[in-house]
Amino acid sequence: MPAEAATAVDNAHLLVVDDDARLRALLQRFLSEQGFRVSIAADAAAARAQLAAVAFDLVVLDVMMPGETGLELVESLRRDGKDVPVLMLTARGGPEDRVAGFEMGADDYLGKPFEPRELALRIRTILRRVAPPAQPLTAAPVQLGMRWFDAERSELRGPEGTVRLTGGEAALLHALARRAGDVLSREEIATALGTPEAGERAIDVQVTRLRRKIEPDPREPRYLHTVRHRGYVLRPGP
Missing domain, CATH: 3.40.50.2300 (Response regulator)
Incomplete structure (x- = not known):
């Protein structure tokens, strides 16, 4: 660091x-x-x-x-x-x-x-x-419908302005966005969040909270999908 x-x-x-x-x-x-x-x-x-x-x-x-x-x-x-x-x-x-x-x-x-x-x-x-990254990231913002996630600033923005994310929500979205399109197991997510001892249920709760911020209808996810028996995947798009 x-x-x-x-x-x-x-x-x-x-x-x-x-x-x-x-x-x-x-x-x-x-x-x-x-x-x-x-x-x-x-x-x-x-x-x-x-x-x-x-x-x-x-x-x-x-x-x-x-x-x-x-x-x-x-x-x-x-x-x-x-x-x-x-x-x-x-x-x-x-x-x-x-x-x-x-x-x-x-x-x-x-x-x-x-x-x-x-x-x-x-x-x-x-x-x-x-913490804000020490070096500017080259990754382009990730589109999630009418909102965009700026990994450089760990900010989610939309027509209404900046959407407030907790530190855990921002870290989770950052981890998923870095490997958009890849399925991440709950263990991989927990490790990326710096909480490797977190149980599966705790990760599921964090995902549920994040869906409320990025999905038009959290009950029918368009971007953050559950892959049965494997984990979660972020699929950006309009």
Whole structure:
């Protein structure tokens, strides 16, 4: 990775949201030692106030908090068009819990207890995934009906202007667009997204969310097709 991109990742400003004061303090100290700028919030209300005032690069968000949960907060952020990347933390690490997080719009999911170094690695993976490319790409924009995906900027544009994509949605579309016409297995997609441990259901959820952004009728896909027993393929066109 170019030095400029590495510096941007390491200097990222994170917001850690957790009702456990001890864990907040530990994460703030550890992530600061890793080179990140770190702010903290004890609950969803405090997080909202900070998100309204500061453009954070990523949010580390606990799921189980008193009052508004982390799942409810990330769902509200996505509904309001806020695409800040979100990594969710939870003591409930079953597949159905990961799926719930992805359905709400999370970019990654880490179960408690966790190894702090793995958390830092996942944060850097997400930040690299959503960062603008250091070098201009030569690939032409991909046509999806009345919309076009600009891989250079990871932007989806249409007659209505720029369509908001979460970091995970943009990364998924980028991976599919790079190999447009090729069938990608769910394992290949998970690896391209930097989440090789993601289950099949989690990938299916991400595809469903992306279809809502690119398909005229997500129930009858024209561009992002399911290939039975094999995976998914993006077929651009008018």
